[in-house]
Amino acid sequence: MARDFEQEIKELETRHLRRQLRIAESPSETTITIEGRRFIAMASNNYLGLANHPAVNRAAIDAIERWGVGAGAARLISGTMTPHHQLEQDLARFKQVEAALTFGTGYTTNLGLIPALIDRDGLILADRYCHASLIEACRLAKATLRVFHHNDVEHLEKLLKKREKAQCTLVITEGVFSMDGDLAPLPELLTLCRQHEATLVIDDAHGTGVMGANGRGTIEHFGLNPQDVMQMGTLSKAIGTGGGYVAGTAALKEYLINTAKAFIYTTAQPPAIAAAASAAIRIIQHEPARRERLWKNRNHLHAALTNLGFQLTDTQSPILPIIVKSSETALKMSQALYEAGIYVPAIRPPTVPKDSSRLRLTVSSEHTQEQLETVVTAFREAGKEMQVI
Ligand SMILES: *Cc1c(COP(=O)(O)O)cnc(C)c1O
Numbered sequence: 561m562a563r564d565f566e567q568e569i570k571e572l573e574t575r576h577l578r579r580q581l582r583i584a585e586s587p588s589e590t591t592i593t594i595e596g597r598r599f600i601a602m603a604s605n606n607y608l609g610l611a612n613h614p615a616v617n618r619a620a621i622d623a624i625e626r627w628g629v630g631a632g633a634a635r636l637i638s639g640t641m642t643p644h645h646q647l648e649q650d651l652a653r654f655k656q657v658e659a660a661l662t663f664g665t666g667y668t669t670n671l672g673l674i675p676a677l678i679d680r681d682g683l684i685l686a687d688r689y690c691h692a693s694l695i696e697a698c699r700l701a702k703a704t705l706r707v708f709h710h711n712d713v714e715h716l717e718k719l720l721k722k723r724e725k726a727q728c729t730l731v732i733t734e735g736v737f738s739m740d741g742d743l744a745p746l747p748e749l750l751t752l753c754r755q756h757e758a759t760l761v762i763d764d765a766h767g768t769g770v771m772g773a774n775g776r777g778t779i780e781h782f783g784l785n786p787q788d789v790m791q792m793g794t795l796s797k798a799i800g801t802g803g804g805y806v807a808g809t810a811a812l813k814e815y816l817i818n819t820a821k822a823f824i825y826t827t828a829q830p831p832a833i834a835a836a837a838s839a840a841i842r843i844i845q846h847e848p849a850r851r852e853r854l855w856k857n858r859n860h861l862h863a864a865l866t867n868l869g870f871q872l873t874d875t876q877s878p879i880l881p882i883i884v885k886s887s888e889t890a891l892k893m894s895q896a897l898y899e900a901g902i903y904v905p906a907i908r909p910p911t912v913p914k915d916s917s918r919l920r921l922t923v924s925s926e927h928t929q930e931q932l933e934t935v936v937t938a939f940r941e942a943g944k945e946m947q948v949i
Pocket of ligand 1: 665666668691693734763765766794796802803
């Protein structure tokens with residue numbers, strides 16, 4: 561029997577879980593144009609305004625003129641070009657590790673990395689709030705997957721004590737959690753992994769460019785040695801371009817080149833995107849003022865929303881989630897804000913657990929004081945109207 565897609569969509573609609581694409585008629589900036597109307601954009605991961613930065617754009621245009629648009633083949637066949645090699649060197653230097661390997665997206669980085677690290681005899685212990693790409697990667701790996709309570713080091717320890725000593729074990733977490741904005745207790749997790757001979761894998765998609773004195777990420781924020789962990793990240797958020805990477809030892813890189821299917825069997829990232837990512841990393845390293853502006857904006861908006869009485873998560877990053885519980889309230893509030901000229905979509909299950917639907921704001925270094933004031937005013941009015949505050 562064939563599935564009735566229309567019926568299934570209707571069912572999603574009645575549960576307030578239907579999702580729809582909105583078409584942006586403008587680049588990723590602090591404003592977004594939809595159906596000819598301008599909105600203040602509060603939902604992009606373009607934390608440092610590099611997705612449409614003139615120097616980053618210029619690097620891509622120059623690279624297209626020099627290298628063309630497509631890479632033509634997978635990296636191992638004939639798709640590795642100078643910009644890919646350069647980007648991997650830049651990433652390794654930025655992350656202060658021996659080597660980096662890039663993939664098509666952050667999502668496929670996880671799909672490539674995790675199954676290459678472990679097989680069906682192994683054990684994966686993953687934080688309950690890990691991103692969908694990590695969970696899919698764990699399933700693909702076929703190892704036993706156990707989930708520990710979010711950021712609960714004691715629960716993780718219990719699970720580590722239960723396993724057989726010889727079993728290959730990965731502990732997987734995010735540096736900055738994408739839907740809650742809080743940080744993993746990396747020093748404690750690392751100590752535990754050492755005691756139990758497990759490997760700590762960190763997805764630093766939202767930490768890179770944002771956390772740490774030099775924007776190197778959550779590992780720098782905690783003052784840990786990057787040689788002690790295995791980390792991946794994406795080029796699509798603060799770095800403003802597209803693609804993902806693993807940063808670690810030269811041996812890990814070599815091993816992944818030989819075993820990670822999501823690396824081997826896919827066409828190389830377009831060379832212009834690699835060149836743009838290199839330019840963006842250069843800006844991150846040379847313009848700390850951008851990160852300072854980001855944090856100033858973040859702290860200002862966090863304080864204003866908290867003072868209004870909104871219930872925020874325990875966020876420690878520029879991700880500001882406002883919990884409104886029901887999907888229906890989240891949708892209605894998002895709609896009210898939309899009408900007030902603020903673009904912030906409702907985040908609902910299955911992206912977040914049941915009864916924790918939220919409006920998730922992300923702040924950029926490029927938001928102006930005036931834009932942030934408009935956002936606060938609109939939230940105050942919508943929050944009162946919906947009886948959220
Ligand atoms: C966004 C994200 C990814 C996927 O990265 P893309 O480059 O968008 O594919 C992976 N992990 C986490 C935690 C993310 O937030």
